[in-house]
Amino acid sequence: QNRLLPAHQEIHKGDHLTLECTYDSSHLSPPGAILGGLSTSQEMCMAFLMYYPRMSRLDNCGSHFDEKDLMKKLGIEGFKNQSDPWDIVVTSPPEYANKLYSELALTYVVKIYTGKENQSLIKILLPIY
Template identity: 40%
Template sequence: MSVGIQPVWTHIIPPGFRKVSSIGYCTGKATEKLLNEDGITIIGIQMLTHEMGKTIKVRLVRNGKEHFPIAQDHNLDSEYLEYRTFNKGIKVLPGDDIVVECNYDSFDKSKLTLGGFGAQQEICLATLVYYPRQEKMSTCQSKPKTKNFLKSLNIEKLKNSPPFTIELPEKYAGKTLEEHLKTYDWKTEFDHFERISKTLPFDITSTGDQRRTFEDDPVNIVHPFVPTSSVCELSKKYPIGEIVEENSVMNVQQARSKVSRSSEFSTLNFSNGSQMIRISCWIAILTLSIFYLGS
């Protein structure tokens, strides 16, 4: 199942910014109607961006409460498409929201980047491996509604035929949409673009046994998930001998070292600089656990 942002040209990444955030949705309106009554269990994931992608997070929200992230990566490498399996399956129920958030670095770019599968384009997608099979939903991806997309670019009226010439406002009149995108003052208008993109309704397209489209609003996360920052802090939160939820450490992905991706500790996301300190924490925890359980 593919979730995230529909890979089309309405996914825009302006040039010249250290951080551009894009968010894709598979909201409860879609999962409520399309998932079977018992939902699905996710057992693996592959998260995808292209060259400019720096971080990605796949979030699970149920009734306004954000749960442990399904997965996240703060050290993306578009040439290393990693498939991850989970120690414990993650349940997604009808009505749950899946939110895919990608952050890009376009600082060195001088031209606009559009969504698409081409090497010079960008994507924000996650492929979920799950069971049982769902007939109604194999993709669930969002894109901005056309009127809201134009509003984010300060376009009030556009001719609905090629070459799509702007009619209003007056200061852009006569320009084609393509010319407008190429010459737009992103430094001045970026905040407006981002605010409109993140707050107004969008369309969700789902494919499976048939193609369906839903209109929905951005997910309102009333209770955001707060991650535990380190393994040693986990030992303070959970008494020695208490069982910690199996995916709690693995899914709260911190920055990952490309060098240690295949190592035993890469699943726990130890960076090279702090690995020895955190290993020491683990040894201390294990020693205390053995003492506690043996007493």
């Protein structure tokens, strides 16, 4: 999808741009999540900006939510890395031991979808230097 701004915008040092993507997973049965990542089976939210004049110190910028905050929200206390750098194996608490982080995240999303958990929106802020 490609959207152009209706008019040129001036962006100044210290300004922030917010890129917010909304994914609709209501077509999934049973309810599930659209996982973010770099593979073709995952989604990513990207924007390409054209700007003038050239900014010598900006070739790319990006941010992401704090994984530790999400793990805390999911109740994950301990984990270990595995061969897949994009997923981890949970070690504690005991009821989550040996489950994948992605599996617990999907369970949480199903709770949101079915109204058993409050929704929260993750916004990505891109600082302009």
